[in-house]
Amino acid sequence: MREKIILICExxxxxxxxxxKNPQKNPTRIELKKYCKYCNKYxxxxxxx
Ligand SMILES: [Zn+2]
Numbered sequence: 919m920r921e922k923i924i925l926i927c928e929x930x931x932x933x934x935x936x937x938x939k940n941p942q943k944n945p946t947r948i949e950l951k952k953y954c955k956y957c958n959k960y961x962x963x964x965x966x967x
Contacts, residue, residue, distance in 0.1 A: 925963035927954040
């Protein structure tokens, strides 16, 4: 069972990435450092529903 989630940039709040995760394996909200083209740098991206 995999869940589709959206990752938003913590700085500009743009929805930059869509990923899937396994809720059983990873029940907490994920945070990933990813490139944001709006900020033009690597920022923390957080899971949103
Ligand atoms: Zn950004």
